Amino acid sequence: EVQLVQSGAEVKKPGESLRISCKSSGYTFTNYWLSWVRQMPGKGLEWMGRIDPSDSYTNYSPSFQGHVTISVDKSINTAYLQWSSLKASDTAIFYCARHDLATRPFDYWGQGTLVTVSS
């Protein structure tokens, strides 16, 4: 059974750094791209960027380029989303999602990680 299990909710202050995780199981980790998707309170889904776990190649939405970093650790089948300096506007739920196939949307989703940034 394919599962994507994300790390727990976080409460941070503006300017702090953060890394959240997404652990995959039930399939060959390096065979499928993973993406991160943001959902701000009461809003729709926004694609942030994706990574190919086989070679760690990434590409980002222009809306998020330079503000977040996506990475993987193949040894533990885990993907990460990190910020070096959070803003209050980063408050949202973040989902990791597995691509059905390259250049197709997602077939499996993590349960989501709520990130709250407040002073």
Add this chain to the structure above:
Amino acid sequence: QSMLTQPPSASGTPGQTVTISCSGSSSNIGHDKDVFWYQQLPGSAPKLLIYRNKQRPSGVPDRFSGSKSGATASLVISGLRSEDEADYSCASWDDSLSGVVFGGGTKLTVL
């Protein structure tokens, strides 16, 4: 940031049929890119409802169906039930973005 266009809301009574549209462009749906549909219940993660335009994952009732024509896709929900009340979003790959684009989501209300 939505690059696919959905109606913000839809509604129907139990037993009725509801159609939700998803309009794209020549860099995504209109460029022969597959459309996926997701159902998101309140407080839950998105769940795959339709993949590759019209395929249903196992466990999804056949009351849900998808189609695509040109740059527009549609999700049809027949025999509407109260438990269908949720947000529905479409998604596709976009060649200009080199990424996934979503519709803004449609909130379905079962009256």
